[in-house]
Amino acid sequence: MQGERPDDVVGHKTLADGSHQPLLRAEAQALLKACDDDRAKREAIMPDEKAALRMFVDAYVRLMDFGFREAIYCPKDGSHFQAIEAGSTGIHDCRYDGEWPTGSWWIYGDGDIWPSRPVLHRLYPEDEAKRKAKMEEARLQFQADRSSYPTEGDADA
Numbered sequence: 001m002q003g004e005r006p007d008d009v010v011g012h013k014t015l016a017d018g019s020h021q022p023l024l025r026a027e028a029q030a031l032l033k034a035c036d037d038d039r040a041k042r043e044a045i046m047p048d049e050k051a052a053l054r055m056f057v058d059a060y061v062r063l064m065d066f067g068f069r070e071a072i073y074c075p076k077d078g079s080h081f082q083a084i085e086a087g088s089t090g091i092h093d094c095r096y097d098g099e100w101p102t103g104s105w106w107i108y109g110d111g112d113i114w115p116s117r118p119v120l121h122r123l124y125p126e127d128e129a130k131r132k133a134k135m136e137e138a139r140l141q142f143q144a145d146r147s148s149y150p151t152e153g154d155a156d157a
Contacts, residue, residue: 004025006025006026007024009022009025010024010025010028011028013027063120064120068120068121069120069121070121071117074105074121075123076096076100079127080094080108081093081094081123082094082123082124083116083120084118084121085107085117085118086119092107093109094108095108104116
């Protein structure tokens with residue numbers, strides 16, 4: 001019986017293009033070590049729930065700085081937007097389908113579609129530009145309408 005060798009095949013890996021290759025023992029061990037190192041790092045910087053929640057809020061607020069908002073405020077008209085799911089490191093193409101609040105979120109990618117529960121969303125840049133233009137138009141209209149209202153100092157007030 002031979003001993004374990006670094007080039008022993010211990011499984012298979014799926015590449016981004018969908019192809020499969022053998023997973024060698026040395027690769028598997030390196031992956032497990034990286035996972036263990038990541039866990040140790042998380043435990044060091046977030047030793048308890050309180051520290052983890054503070055970091056969670058910091059990340060949440062920072063993502064809001066990048067234009068994300070709570071997923072419940074996403075478009076409900078079938079248009080696509082960017083979404084972040086809990087437990088994922090990706091920003092995904094998403095849309096809400098159905099009537100609020102009984103509809104569903106769907107993530108699109110690689111020619112497929114999956115059900116989703118995003119926590120944050122952000123409009124695509126062209127849609128955000130349209131939203132901002134619409135808000136500016138509404139602001140100007142409100143300002144124009146407001147100027148026709150009587151003020152406290154008016155004799156007719």
